[in-house]
Amino acid sequence: MNYPRSVATLEKAELFGADIDALLPFENLTDAQINDLLGLAKVHRVAPNKTLFDEGDSAENFFLLLDGFLRIVRTTQDGDQVVMLHIAPGQMFGIATAYDSECYTMTARAASDVVALSWPSELWDRFAEDNSAFKSATRRAVGLRMCEMQDKVITMATRKVEQRIAHAILRLMNQAGKDTGQGVEIDFPLTRQDISEMTGTTLHSVSRCLSKWQKDGIVRSERRRVVVCQPEALPA
Amino acid sequence: MNYPRSVATLEKAELFGADIDALLPFENLTDAQINDLLGLAKVHRVAPNKTLFDEGDSAENFFLLLDGFLRIVRTTQDGDQVVMLHIAPGQMFGIATAYDSECYTMTARAASDVVALSWPSELWDRFAEDNSAFKSATRRAVGLRMCEMQDKVITMATRKVEQRIAHAILRLMNQAGKDTGQGVEIDFPLTRQDISEMTGTTLHSVSRCLSKWQKDGIVRSERRRVVVCQPEALPA
DNA sequence: GCCAAAGTTTGATCTAGCGCAAACTCTAGC
């Protein structure tokens, strides 16, 4: 796994150079300010399928994803996993503070090798006061999250399985798509089971859909890999 | 329809006496402060099935529901209505500002006769700065809203129709239940169609469920009315 | 008091997609 060098070594000035200034929460800050923030941050590296925090854990930190992808998941009483959303690099997560909540309401599990920063929740309000870009960025993050949820509810309420699967794949393609010459690949390992947990169906139905679409040349998929060739042909 | 007298006439001091001090956003304020806030507010009265705002409207105000119940609704491209949540007295709504959004993302439609207050969105940040109770109350409102959405997604993803309907009715019972000697009545008109739009099913399935439950003495329901007699017996 | 509109009930199909089962394929670890 190749991290951007600057992140892997956490050289702060470089880290800034790499990506951070593009990240909404840290717009409009001077290099010195950025370095201050980074000085307060803790770096996390997480291997695939390991969790950063579990639902119910006391929300001691909030996070910014630098590299890799996360699945945000909830588990029902009887053990069903439901994938609520995915987090892409540059997005904040674990932002229970924004909800005035003591605990995380969902589990954050690495979908690939992950690098993230975290800050103690106490700093949330300070960041917001010192930097209005942070404030509006976090608001927007909350709003985006909410929209994503709404969208999920609508899709689940009104679409049938095939469309829900198409929908989920399109969303992943947009969030985590990497262009290969012959289509857009979803840039982390993704099983049929994973997709079924995103769409409230069974891995069998997902498999059948993907097979059909493959036959029609709409996607190509192998073990833990999905490439979308003709997004517009998906029945979304 | 009987409004609390104080609200109907908007006598501010009384309005305070009635309910307002119990409402999270206005905790810990002096009477004078409350009167200031009320002076800035606009009063809305809305008849059943009329909308306060539509999805896509520019979010010029945020609202506090004083009396009655609201349905928050989204409509899909092909005209399906999906009821996302209900608002009970004392709750804020139309809080696009909390999401840094220019527009309302959903439609607010009165489920019964409604009385609400509104303030211009520009005042949001001022309220938050002046009154930390307002700040945390709005955060909690956002969090609650988010949890409700999550819950809805999970229910839709993992439960079958009968359970989803039971779930929806229990939630309404808790939010809008009025105890009659012989069960808890949902305190606004509610059709089978409404329930089906909350649960992503058809009015037919809802009707069949209610009929069955009625036969078992779990609910009593008539035209636009639902009374829950044995909540614990619902298959939730 | 009558009629139209709105809401509800119930029956009779029909099918999407779940559950189950079995075979198959890839991958990693030893």
Place this chain on the structure above:
DNA sequence: GCTAGAGTTTGCGCTAGATCAAACTTTGGC
């Protein structure tokens, strides 16, 4: 190189629940 485990594919039967259709009931307006 072999094996175990993880992931995938496919077939078959079954049922929850959608869809279609029709009758029925309540309500409000004139």
